[in-house]
Amino acid sequence: MKTIFHVDMDAFFVSVEELYDPSLRGKPVVVGGKSTERGVVSAASYEARKFGVHSAMPLRTAYQHCPQAIFVEGHPERYREYSGRVFEILNQFTPVVEMASIDEAYLDMTGTERLLGPPLLAAHKLHEAIKKATDLNCSIGIATSRLVAKIASDQAKRNGILHVLPGLESRYLAPLEVKRIPGVGKVMEKNLHGIGVRRIGDLSVLDEKQLTGRFGKWGLSLAGKSQGLDAGGWFSGEIGEKANPKSISHEHTFNEDTRDAERLEATLAHLAEKVARRLREHGLHARTIQLKLRYSDFTTITRAHSLATPTQLDIDLIEQSRSLLHANRDRAQAVRLIGIQATGFEQATGQLELMDGGRSERWRQALGAADKLRDKYGESAVALGAGLRGKFRERVHENPAALPGKEPKRKTD
């Protein structure tokens, strides 16, 4: 029998902002951007929530609900910093920690009783330690599975601890609404309501065939979930098993929709550079490049292309995404969002680099150097405009000497 903690920071982004600006305390605060901008609420203070503001709500809607709220820009670096500090504390309680996102973590506390006392006491100590180190509040759910621990921490909000005792899982879950199960969203909830399932307890009356038939693979795991088991999907695998990334993407929503081809290309090139850079940081090569377009009516298309040779180079991502754009963009419609995603990762073999006579390797080195410059002097230090980049590429094609690493050695002295 396991003892799992789910630790969830309370109004994390808002609370961190309050540490930087204590005058925000006790006021309705919305993190996510200006109230007039395109965008959604990343986090709302409890005071703002009283007015119906919640995360994922459009900023402009949040303003309608609560015009007196203070709207602040998000600061991801700050959140990463505090997330790291929280992790340090958690790690002192058990080495089996998994940050499930920037503001929540699972801990396997099985077998820590002798050192830390019974679960409720250990949780109390943990709560105190986090408060002392970060001045932030959190809520903690304790149960025999991750699923139940997560649901419990949600119910413990805010600044609370909830322990679901072993053996009482299904009795605890039964009266809760089905949407409390992580993975049951709007659509699934509606479908379940359609067959008369409103509470988790109602799930146990359905037979597996019914669930599989209607809801596929996911349906099957629902039966187990109603019993509190970590079956399928989200909760498979052990705590702390860090999976490798499966995709890397960047996208941008324009403040006003655009039909401007140059603007689209320049934005895409910039996003492609960011993706390529992260590929290099992870030492990954992507086989498939995917373009994403969202038009003003919100219809969204994705178009993908797979390469013969995986890449991590700016130039390849830019070229591929650009040709996908040209081949697939509906010029009659204005574009709201453009994005690029790299998938199909393969580790570099070394073989591939020999095949092109070392071209990739020289590029990799040159781009790595550019990445370092950006780290040191900021993004603008090594910016190549889309137009400039085009010329640069032509030169490279005509003249191998223009390749990085092939520059004629300058004669000194």
Next chain:
DNA sequence: TCTGGGGTCCTAGGACCC
């Protein structure tokens, strides 16, 4: 209510192979 950005997982059809 006029809807971000970064992810994961699932489904489903078609191509292609044996």
Next chain:
DNA sequence: TCTGGGGTCCTAGGACCC
């Protein structure tokens, strides 16, 4: 050629999470 069946890859779209 009136038509199988399984496996895998590729592509597109969508639900969902924080």
